Amino acid sequence: MAMTVKEVADLVGISVRTLHYYDEIGLLTPDETTKSGYRLYSDDNLEMLQQILFFKELGFPLKKIKEIINSPSFDRHEALVLQRKMLLEKRRRLDKVIATIDKTIQHMKGEIQMTNKEKFEGFDFSHNPYEQEARERWGDEAVDKANAKIGSMSKDEQEAMAKAMNSIYQKLAALRNGSPESEEAQAAIKEWYDFLNNNFGNYSLEAFKGLGQMYVDDERFTKNIDQFGEGLAKFMRDAMAVFADKNKK
Amino acid sequence: MAMTVKEVADLVGISVRTLHYYDEIGLLTPDETTKSGYRLYSDDNLEMLQQILFFKELGFPLKKIKEIINSPSFDRHEALVLQRKMLLEKRRRLDKVIATIDKTIQHMKGEIQMTNKEKFEGFDFSHNPYEQEARERWGDEAVDKANAKIGSMSKDEQEAMAKAMNSIYQKLAALRNGSPESEEAQAAIKEWYDFLNNNFGNYSLEAFKGLGQMYVDDERFTKNIDQFGEGLAKFMRDAMAVFADKNKK
DNA sequence: ATAAAGTATCACGTAACGTGAGAGTCAACA
DNA sequence: TGTTGACTCTCACGTTACGTGATACTTTAT
Numbered sequence: 001m002a003m004t005v006k007e008v009a010d011l012v013g014i015s016v017r018t019l020h021y022y023d024e025i026g027l028l029t030p031d032e033t034t035k036s037g038y039r040l041y042s043d044d045n046l047e048m049l050q051q052i053l054f055f056k057e058l059g060f061p062l063k064k065i066k067e068i069i070n071s072p073s074f075d076r077h078e079a080l081v082l083q084r085k086m087l088l089e090k091r092r093r094l095d096k097v098i099a100t101i102d103k104t105i106q107h108m109k110g111e112i113q114m115t116n117k118e119k120f121e122g123f124d125f126s127h128n129p130y131e132q133e134a135r136e137r138w139g140d141e142a143v144d145k146a147n148a149k150i151g152s153m154s155k156d157e158q159e160a161m162a163k164a165m166n167s168i169y170q171k172l173a174a175l176r177n178g179s180p181e182s183e184e185a186q187a188a189i190k191e192w193y194d195f196l197n198n199n200f201g202n203y204s205l206e207a208f209k210g211l212g213q214m215y216v217d218d219e220r221f222t223k224n225i226d227q228f229g230e231g232l233a234k235f236m237r238d239a240m241a242v243f244a245d246k247n248k249k
Numbered sequence: 250m251a252m253t254v255k256e257v258a259d260l261v262g263i264s265v266r267t268l269h270y271y272d273e274i275g276l277l278t279p280d281e282t283t284k285s286g287y288r289l290y291s292d293d294n295l296e297m298l299q300q301i302l303f304f305k306e307l308g309f310p311l312k313k314i315k316e317i318i319n320s321p322s323f324d325r326h327e328a329l330v331l332q333r334k335m336l337l338e339k340r341r342r343l344d345k346v347i348a349t350i351d352k353t354i355q356h357m358k359g360e361i362q363m364t365n366k367e368k369f370e371g372f373d374f375s376h377n378p379y380e381q382e383a384r385e386r387w388g389d390e391a392v393d394k395a396n397a398k399i400g401s402m403s404k405d406e407q408e409a410m411a412k413a414m415n416s417i418y419q420k421l422a423a424l425r426n427g428s429p430e431s432e433e434a435q436a437a438i439k440e441w442y443d444f445l446n447n448n449f450g451n452y453s454l455e456a457f458k459g460l461g462q463m464y465v466d467d468e469r470f471t472k473n474i475d476q477f478g479e480g481l482a483k484f485m486r487d488a489m490a491v492f493a494d495k496n497k498k
Numbered sequence: 499a500t501a502a503a504g505t506a507t508c509a510c511g512t513a514a515c516g517t518g519a520g521a522g523t524c525a526a527c528a
Numbered sequence: 529t530g531t532t533g534a535c536t537c538t539c540a541c542g543t544t545a546c547g548t549g550a551t552a553c554t555t556t557a558t
Contacts, residue, residue, distance in 0.1 A: 006504065012369045016505085021546060036554060037506060043365070050353065050368050057346055057372070062545070077357055084350045087343065094340050097306055101333045104299065108326055116292070119299050120261045123306070255535065265536085270515060285523060286537060311514070 002032055002040040012049065027066045028052060051076065054083045058090065075223050096122030166228075168192050172236060173229035180239035186246070189239045205244040212240030251281055251289040261298065276315045277301060300325065303332045307339065324472055345371030415477075417441050421485060422478035429488035435495070438488045454493040461489030 005016045022028040023039065028049055032040040041049075048069065055065045068074060100121045107114040171188045178185060193208055215225055215233040225233040254265045271277040272288065277298055281289040290298075297318065304314045317323060349370045356363040420437045427434060442457055464474055464482040474482040 004504080011365060013372055015546080017546065017548085020506085025545095034554095038554080039505085046365055046368065053369070053372050054346075054350065077354065080350055080354050080357070084347060084354075087347050087350065091340060091343050091347070094336065094343065097303075098333060098336050098340070101303065101329055101336065105326065105329050105333075108329070116260060116295055119295065120302070123262055123302050253535080264515080266515065266517085269537090274514095283523095287523080287535085288537095 002042055003046075004041075005039050008041050008046070008049070012053070022049075022052070022062075025062065025066070027062055047076075051079065054080075054087075058083065058086050078223075093122055098122075164195060168195060169225070169228040169232070172239070173232050176229055176232050176235040180235055181242050185235075185239050186243055189236070189243045192236075192240075193243065205247055209241050209244035212237040212244075215240075251291055252295075253290075254288050257290050257295070257298070261302070263302075271298075271301070271311075274311065274315070276311055300328065303329075303336075307332065307335050327472075342371055347371075413444060417444060418474070418477040418481070421488070422481050425478055425481050425484040429484055430491050434484075434488050435492055438485070438492045441485075441489075442492065454496055458490050458493035461486040461493075464489075 003011070005019050009016045009019060019028070019039070019041075023030065028045065030039040030045055031042040034040060051069055052062075052065055055068065056062075060068075068079075100119065100123075103112065103114055103118065106112045168188065168191050172185070172192070175182065175185045175188060196208070215222060215237050222233045225236065252260070254268050258265045258268060268277070268288070268290075272279065277294065279288040279294055280291040283289060300318060301311075301314055304317065305311075309317075317328075349368065349372075352361065352363055352367065355361045417437065417440050421434070421441070424431065424434045424437060429438075445457070464471060464486050471482045474485065
C-alpha cells in the first residue's frame, strides 16, 4: 500500500529528485513518513500525482497546478473531463505539425509550393484555447486570493483551517432541512461569517450576502459545498441573506 | 524577403527574445544584419528555424539540435523523415495518455478496476525510442568531436575551414574518374590528410585509411561526400588506402 | 555483521528563456 | 522638419523544474 520514493519513481517513470522537489514546494506531500524521515506515498498520493502529471502534460506550470488542485472548488471528475478535451486539442495540434512535415517533404522535392506561414503551422505554442477555460474554472481572483493566503500558511495551520471549515459546514449541513432563519442556523452562519472575516479579507454584510448568492450561481462553489449535503449551498445562501439583512438594521 | 525579428516572431509564434537567444548561442544566426545592428532573416534562416522547431517539438535540447544541424552528415530530407516517425510515436504516446484518462474517469465511477501501473500509462518521459536512432545518425563520438572543434571556432574561421574543405573535395571530384594512384590524386589526398591533421586530432596512416573505409561504409558520410560528385566517396577511400600503404613503407 | 542499496538533506549547477532598464533607430504623420 | 510611437539593440539579473554531486544515516540482503 504505502510506497517509497523509488518505488513510486519507477512505477511512474519520473526521478526521485522530482518527488523530493514536489514535496519541497508543497505540491505533493506524502501522507506518511517513517520515524527516520522516509517518505511513504499512499494510493491517494498516487492519484494526486496522476492529476499533476496530466496537467504537466498539458504544459501547466507547477505553481498553477498547485493552485488548481488546492482550490476549494477543485473537482477531480470535472478536471479529468477538461483535461481530456485539452489533450485532444493537443493531438490536433500535433496532427497539424505532422501535416506540415509532410508538406515540407513534398516541397523539398519541388512537388508543391509552400508559403512561409504554412511552414509553421501547428507551432502555436502560446495559445491553448482551453487554458482560459481552466483559468475561469479554477483560477479566478477570489480563489487566487484565498489560495495565496492558504499557501502562505504552515501545514499545521492549513489542517487546522480545513478542520474548522469542515466543522462549520457539517454543522450547517445538519440544519439544512430546517429553516434558514432558525436560531441554530443563524448562529452557525455567524460562525461562518466570523471565520471568513478572521481568515480572509474583511467581508461587509453586503459582500457576505453576495458570496452566498455565488454559492448557487457558480457551480464550482455549489458542487463543493453540496458535497457536505445535497442542497446545502442553497440553504447557506438563504441563511446568509437573512443574516445580512437582519444585522444591517 | 528579409524579415526583422518581430516579423519572424509573429509569423512563427515565438518571442523576439527567443530569436535573440538562438542567435546568442549560435543556433540560428541571421544571414544579414543592417549597419545599425538589426537582424534580418532570410528564407533559408526560416527553413532552418522550422527544422529547429521540429526538433524542439520532439523534446531535443537546443545544444543537441545545434550539434545535429551543424553536423557535416546532416541531411535535411532524412531529418524530416525521421522527425515524422518520431512525431507519430509521440502521437501514439498521447493517445495512451488519453486512454488512461478515459479509464480513470470510468474508474472513478466505479465501473472498472485499475492497477497503479495502469494509472500512469503513457507518461513515459525518459524514453524516446527514436532518440537513440537520432543519436546514431548524427551524434556519434567522432562527429561530436569534430563539431566541438568547429563550434569553438569563430564564424570567420568556420567559413574559412568550409572553404578549404570544399576546395579539396572539388579538386578530388574532378579527378574521380581517373586512377586513385595518379600523381594528382595522391597530391590532393595528401592535402586532405594534412588538412585533417592540422584541424582535427592527429590521424595515423592507419586511422586515415580506416576513415576512408567509413566513407563508403557509413551512409552519412557517403551521402555528404557524394554531393560533390557521384562516386567520390569510393574514389577517396581507394586513394586514401593507396596513400596510407605507400607512405608506410 | 558487513556490504549494497536506498534515503535524507543541503547546496550549487543548468536550460531556455522572461523581464525590465537604458539607449539607439526607423516610418509616418503634423 | 520635427516629433512621436513602434521597433530594435545590448546588458544583466530572475525564474522554473529539476540534475548532480557530497555527505551522512537507514534498511535489506547475504
